[in-house]
Amino acid sequence: MSDTKASTEKAPPKTEAELDPVHIRIRELKKGYDDTPVLRGVTLDIERGFINVIIGGSGAGKSVLTRQLLRLEKPDSGEIVVDGTDIAMLDDWKLVPIRKKFGMVFQFGALFDSMSVFDNVAFPLREHTKMNRSEVHDRVMARLATLNVAHAAHKLPAQISGGMQKRVAIARALVLEPEILVYDEPTSGLDPVSSRIVDDLISETAASFGVTSVVITHDMASVFKIGHRVNMLYKGLIEASCTPDEILRSQNPIVIDFLTASGVKMKQ
Amino acid sequence: MANETATKEPAENEPKPQSEKTEVEPEKLPNIAVRFAEWVFAAPVIALAEIGLVMRLLWDTVLWGIRRPYRISLVISMCEFIGVQSMIIVGLTGASVGAVFGLQLVEGFRQLGAENQTGSVVSIALARELAPVFSSLMISARAGSAIATEIGSMRVTNQIDALTTMSVNPIQYLIFPRVLAGLLMTPIMALFFYLIGFAGAYAVATEVYGLDGGIFIERMRWYVDAKDLLQGLTKAAIFGVTLTIISCRQGFYASGGAAGVGLATNRAVVQSSVAVLVLDYFITTFFV
Numbered sequence: 001m002s003d004t005k006a007s008t009e010k011a012p013p014k015t016e017a018e019l020d021p022v023h024i025r026i027r028e029l030k031k032g033y034d035d036t037p038v039l040r041g042v043t044l045d046i047e048r049g050f051i052n053v054i055i056g057g058s059g060a061g062k063s064v065l066t067r068q069l070l071r072l073e074k075p076d077s078g079e080i081v082v083d084g085t086d087i088a089m090l091d092d093w094k095l096v097p098i099r100k101k102f103g104m105v106f107q108f109g110a111l112f113d114s115m116s117v118f119d120n121v122a123f124p125l126r127e128h129t130k131m132n133r134s135e136v137h138d139r140v141m142a143r144l145a146t147l148n149v150a151h152a153a154h155k156l157p158a159q160i161s162g163g164m165q166k167r168v169a170i171a172r173a174l175v176l177e178p179e180i181l182v183y184d185e186p187t188s189g190l191d192p193v194s195s196r197i198v199d200d201l202i203s204e205t206a207a208s209f210g211v212t213s214v215v216i217t218h219d220m221a222s223v224f225k226i227g228h229r230v231n232m233l234y235k236g237l238i239e240a241s242c243t244p245d246e247i248l249r250s251q252n253p254i255v256i257d258f259l260t261a262s263g264v265k266m267k268q
Numbered sequence: 269m270a271n272e273t274a275t276k277e278p279a280e281n282e283p284k285p286q287s288e289k290t291e292v293e294p295e296k297l298p299n300i301a302v303r304f305a306e307w308v309f310a311a312p313v314i315a316l317a318e319i320g321l322v323m324r325l326l327w328d329t330v331l332w333g334i335r336r337p338y339r340i341s342l343v344i345s346m347c348e349f350i351g352v353q354s355m356i357i358v359g360l361t362g363a364s365v366g367a368v369f370g371l372q373l374v375e376g377f378r379q380l381g382a383e384n385q386t387g388s389v390v391s392i393a394l395a396r397e398l399a400p401v402f403s404s405l406m407i408s409a410r411a412g413s414a415i416a417t418e419i420g421s422m423r424v425t426n427q428i429d430a431l432t433t434m435s436v437n438p439i440q441y442l443i444f445p446r447v448l449a450g451l452l453m454t455p456i457m458a459l460f461f462y463l464i465g466f467a468g469a470y471a472v473a474t475e476v477y478g479l480d481g482g483i484f485i486e487r488m489r490w491y492v493d494a495k496d497l498l499q500g501l502t503k504a505a506i507f508g509v510t511l512t513i514i515s516c517r518q519g520f521y522a523s524g525g526a527a528g529v530g531l532a533t534n535r536a537v538v539q540s541s542v543a544v545l546v547l548d549y550f551i552t553t554f555f556v
Contacts, residue, residue: 093335093437095435096435096437097435099432102433104430104433106426106429108426110427110429110430111427111430112422112430113427124434176434
């Protein structure tokens with residue numbers, strides 16, 4: 001890890017907020033569009049260093065919650081506290097240092113289609129570090145090699161498969177070594193084998209880099225394979241927030257309905 | 269079999285199908301007069317809102333543009349795209365407009381016995397009006413449409429969101445270089461249009477109609493001064509900013525997948541062209 005750090009400067013001592021086991025604290029978060037409420041007061045803790053999974057049916061507000069979490073949109077009200085800073089209403093220019101804590105893997109990768117795989121992964125390094133050409137090259141190739149896509153470095157995103165695009169997107173999200181990685185539907189559109197490979201990647205990434213992971217999904221196999229905490233969003237509210245084992249014993253009829261409809265066998 | 273099913277009468281005691289229970293009455297549309305009145309009153313409000321949005325985006329672009337980091341290579345790349353790559357189409361249009369304008373003027377002036385004035389009138393018209401307006405329209409059609417499509421595609425495929433999550437402001441990264449390149453390159457393209465257009469008119473006047481080349485040039489030098497060129501270049505600079513910011517706005521706020529991007533491109537070209545023509549009048553009033 002240390003040999004690939006963006007900067008060789010000594011890391012500053014962690015503040016009290018940075019030692020808090022809750023990495024992101026969301027309180028009474030509300031967001032609506034044209035008088036239609038989508039998030040109706042979400043309260044949620046994202047635990048530091050764990051894989052926090054957010055599940056829910058279509059239209060439950062998962063994607064909207066992700067957009068608020070990364071402040072791609074301003075919420076109507078509520079708090080999103082990241083390491084002690086409430087980012088819910090911060091101005092764009094004040095968000096710049098906070099956003100550097102995040103890495104995001106979009107559902108369809110969102111790779112820059114005019115750039116090669118290499119340039120996509122190198123982009124955050126060129127923007128935010130003073131690394132020279134060879135340092136950038138080494139770092140990018142190391143990340144691509146970790147994710148088994150080094151051979152596609154010179155290709156354009158359109159020339160590689162969906163699974164590879166996802167791996168490149170993970171490499172890009174990881175290259176600046178963020179503290180929080182957000183995955184939006186990481187296994188959607190992938191075949192079962194590729195899905196399990198992506199699941200393994202998420203677990204390995206969380207374990208090796210110690211990042212806090214937020215995984216938005218409705219792939220229940222993934223939830224039970226990788227999740228440390230499961231949060232269920234239903235009609236803009238958190239219905240359950242517990243461990244995967246606890247959710248299997250839930251008595252909440254909404255949770256039971258969702259899990260059984262997803263083919264999960266509840267424990268009595 | 270199909271006919272049997274279609275003609276089968278439901279039994280009296282048979283429960284009604286689900287679709288009948290959920291059937292809703294079609295919404296009644298207001299009459300045509302009400303709809304027309306709504307359209308008449310809504311149109312100016314929509315237009316003003318659009319102008320407000322573009323001005324707000326331009327203001328944000330300026331604010332983000334003066335902030336570090338300065339991406340010089342992106343600006344150069346956009347200058348190449350908006351300017352250098354537009355040279356052929358601007359040159360062709362310039363040659364055509366100049367030649368046709370020269371042709372019409374020589375014919376017209378000949379009836380008054382004043383064909384020697386062709387050089388001065390062609391030059392003034394090109395410098396003040398034709399060069400800035402035509403070159404801007406051509407750049408709008410070629411580069412403006414491409415800008416709207418590119419940024420719109422980035423929007424609908426989350427690439428702009430990806431920039432934001434990487435702490436790269438998309439206005440600073442995508443819009444500012446394009447607007448600055450529009451500001452710098454459109455006047456250069458207008459000047460290029462002027463030179464090619466004048467050459468076209470000169471060729472027609474001297475080669476086709478046999479006018480004296482020396483008189484043609486001398487008349488131009490006699491009548492056209494720096495103020496005329498300044499007027500044209502000022503217009504071109506304003507048009508350059510206008511067409512790029514409108515194209516960026518359309519792409520930046522595009523939604524609705526491929527169809528949305530197509531609509532954004534269409535609007536970018538139409539709105540830019542209309543804006544150039546309308547602004548031309550108001551800028552001209554400052555100079556006359």
